Structure formats: structure tokens, C-alpha cells
Amino acid sequence: MQLAHAGRKASMQRPWHGNGPIGDADRARGEQVWDVIAPSALPMDQGWLVPHELSVDEIGALQQAWRRAALRALEAGFEVIELHSAHGYLGHEFLSPLSNRRSDGYGGDLQGRMRFTLELAELLRATWPADKPLFVRVSSVDGLQGGWTLDDTVVLARELKARGVDVIDCSSGGLAGSATAAGVKRGLGFQVPYAERVRREAVVQTMAVGLIVGAAQAEAILRAGQADLIAIGREALNDPNWPLHARTELEAGADYGGWPVQYGWWLDRRRRSLARG
Numbered sequence: 427m428q429l430a431h432a433g434r435k436a437s438m439q440r441p442w443h444g445n446g447p448i449g450d451a452d453r454a455r456g457e458q459v460w461d462v463i464a465p466s467a468l469p470m471d472q473g474w475l476v477p478h479e480l481s482v483d484e485i486g487a488l489q490q491a492w493r494r495a496a497l498r499a500l501e502a503g504f505e506v507i508e509l510h511s512a513h514g515y516l517g518h519e520f521l522s523p524l525s526n527r528r529s530d531g532y533g534g535d536l537q538g539r540m541r542f543t544l545e546l547a548e549l550l551r552a553t554w555p556a557d558k559p560l561f562v563r564v565s566s567v568d569g570l571q572g573g574w575t576l577d578d579t580v581v582l583a584r585e586l587k588a589r590g591v592d593v594i595d596c597s598s599g600g601l602a603g604s605a606t607a608a609g610v611k612r613g614l615g616f617q618v619p620y621a622e623r624v625r626r627e628a629v630v631q632t633m634a635v636g637l638i639v640g641a642a643q644a645e646a647i648l649r650a651g652q653a654d655l656i657a658i659g660r661e662a663l664n665d666p667n668w669p670l671h672a673r674t675e676l677e678a679g680a681d682y683g684g685w686p687v688q689y690g691w692w693l694d695r696r697r698r699s700l701a702r703g
Contacts, residue, residue: 427499428508428563429492429550433516434464434477434525445603447474465520465542466527470602485532488516489546496553507554508561511543513600518565521582522574522601540582544589551590561633562586563595566620569610570601576620583628593655595633596621612636615643622652633657641672 437459439446448459463484464477480488492509499507511517519525520542526533532541547562554560564582568574583594598610598617610616617636625632634653638644644656661668667685674680681697682690 427502427504427506428510429495429499430510431488431492431516432462433514433519434462434468434470434475435514436460436462437475464516464525465532466525468525468527470514479528482530482532485542489542489549492546493549493553496550500554500558506559506561507550508563508595509543509546509550510563511546512563512565512595512597514565514602515600517543517546518574518601521564521578522568524568524570524573524601536578536581540585543582544585547586547589547591556590559592560590561593561595562591563597565600566596566598566617566624567610568601569599573601576623579620580624580627583624583630583632587628587630591630593631593633594621594624594628595635595657596624596653597635614639615647618647618652625651625653631655635659641675644672645676 437448439448439452440457443452448457459475462475462477463480465480467476467479469476496507509517511521514525520532521539523539526539528534528538531538533539543562547560551560564579565574566579567576579594579596586594596617598620614637615634618634618638621632621634624630631654633655634647635657638647638656638658639661644658647653647656658668665671670682670685673684674682682694684690685693
């Protein structure tokens with residue numbers, strides 16, 4: 427279960443309607459604007475809502491909301507929670523110097539800008555059972571001049587590990603524009619080097635994500651020691667059975683025993699029929 431707050435990226439169009447500020451066409455569908463919050467009163471871009479700058483008391487109240495969300499996730503039976511501090515959402519807005527212009531203890535230098543995420547990690551680790559993993563998703567780089575860097579991510583990862591975080595989920599970008607927009611060259615596995623460096627320099631488990639589309643590609647990343655886990659998102663939209671297909675592709679003699687029985691009984695029958703020629 428991923429726990430997140432949209433921050434100044436709330437009150438926006440649905441992605442399939444344009445990913446921009448709510449406009450007249452959205453209002454005609456009954457979608458109205460609402461107040462947004464952020465570490466600083468800086469809109470994401472021209473034409474976007476100006477967020478309310480959070481007070482210290484409001485920050486504490488929000489952090490308690492995360493704690494309650496973790497307890498609900500536990501009650502619902504989830505085995506892993508992930509604190510989302512990436513893609514221009516609230517946690518990322520505190521981290522990046524481009525969106526955090528505060529002059530109190532939650533802003534300024536790197537330590538101040540990391541404080542919100544580190545406090546949340548401590549709170550969630552104290553709330554979430556010790557035998558269940560806690561992940562944190564980060565945008566490893568902003569991809570924008572003067573923004574958050576991979577060097578910053580390594581420092582943050584070390585601090586998160588010291589607070590009991592088990593895995594750093596290494597994505598990128600999204601501070602401005604759509605959730606995963608980044609000013610970096612995109613290609614297959616383009617974010618894997620982020621996971622590899624964080625894993626090596628922060629000595630923490632990492633998860634690689636981003637244009638990892640095939641089972642062999644994913645397996646090669648793991649075997650090369652570039653990451654400990656692979657995340658798929660859009661590939662799961664393209665093929666909801668991606669993990670099952672990956673097992674069939676990578677394991678010699680793999681059958682369809684792990685599939686829902688309504689599918690697997692026939693697919694395994696077909697497999698045996700094809701094997702007989």
C-alpha cells in the first residue's frame with residue numbers, strides 16, 4: 427500500500443483529460459477546484475493554484491494522518507507500505523530546493539528539507555510491525571537545474587536506512603508537469619543506474635523501476651546486482667499477468683500451477699499438448 431499526499435499537485439485534471447489545472451471543460455463534468463497545500467506558497471507552474479504554506483502544527487497533524495493510514499493498511503491485511511516522497515507530491519516538494527523555500531526547520535539546507543520525510547519514516551517505522559517491510563519512493567533526480575540531485579538521494583537513503591527503512595524505490599522527475607516527467611533521457615531501464623548507485627553507496631536495498639518491460643531484462647538487472655527488486659506499473663496495465671508470464675519464461679519446465687485455476691488448468695493442458703508435438 428502506497429501512502430501519499432498530492433500536495434500542490436492536488437486539484438488538477440485527471441491525466442486522461444490533460445494533466446493540467448482544472449478548467450471549464452472539467453467544471454462542466456462536475457469537477458471543481460479545492461484548496462491545496464505545500465511546504466511553500468509556490469504554484470507548480472503558471473496558471474496553477476497557489477498552495478497554502480503549511481504551518482509547523484499543520485505538518486504534525488498531517489504526519490499523524492499518515493500514521494493512521496498505516497494502521498488502516500495493516501488492518502486491511504497489507505504486507506508492505508511505501509511512503510511516497512517522489513513525483514512532485516508533498517514529500518518531494520519538501521525535499522526539492524525548487525519547491526521548498528521555507529526558512530524554518532523544515533526548509534533551508536539539505537538536512538532541513540529532508541526533515542519531513544525522515545520524521546515520517548520514523549513515525550511509520552514505529553507504527554508498522556518490525557517484521558513487515560517499509561519502502562520509501564523517491565525521485566532520484568529532479569532533472570531540473572538547481573533541483574534535487576542523485577548525490578542528495580544517496581544522503582537521504584543513508585538517513586532512511588538508519589531509521590529502519592528497508593527499501594528505497596528509485597524513480598525520478600515529476601516536480602513540475604505530469605507525475606513521471608523528468609528532464610532525463612528515457613530508454614529501457616533508464617532509471618536503473620539510480621537504484622544501482624544508491625544500493626552501492628548507501629548500502630541499502632533498492633527497487634528499480636521505469637521502462638522495465640521484459641522478464642529477461644528484469645532478471646538481468648537483479649543478477650548484475652543493480653537492484654534488489656523490480657517494480658512494474660505500466661507493463662502490468664499492458665499485461666496484468668506479467669509476473670506469471672515471467673515465471674513461465676524464466677523457469678525451465680514451469681507449469682501454470684500459479685495461475686488462477688480457471689485459466690491455469692487449460693493453459694497447462696495446452697502446454698503439455700504442444701510439448702508432445
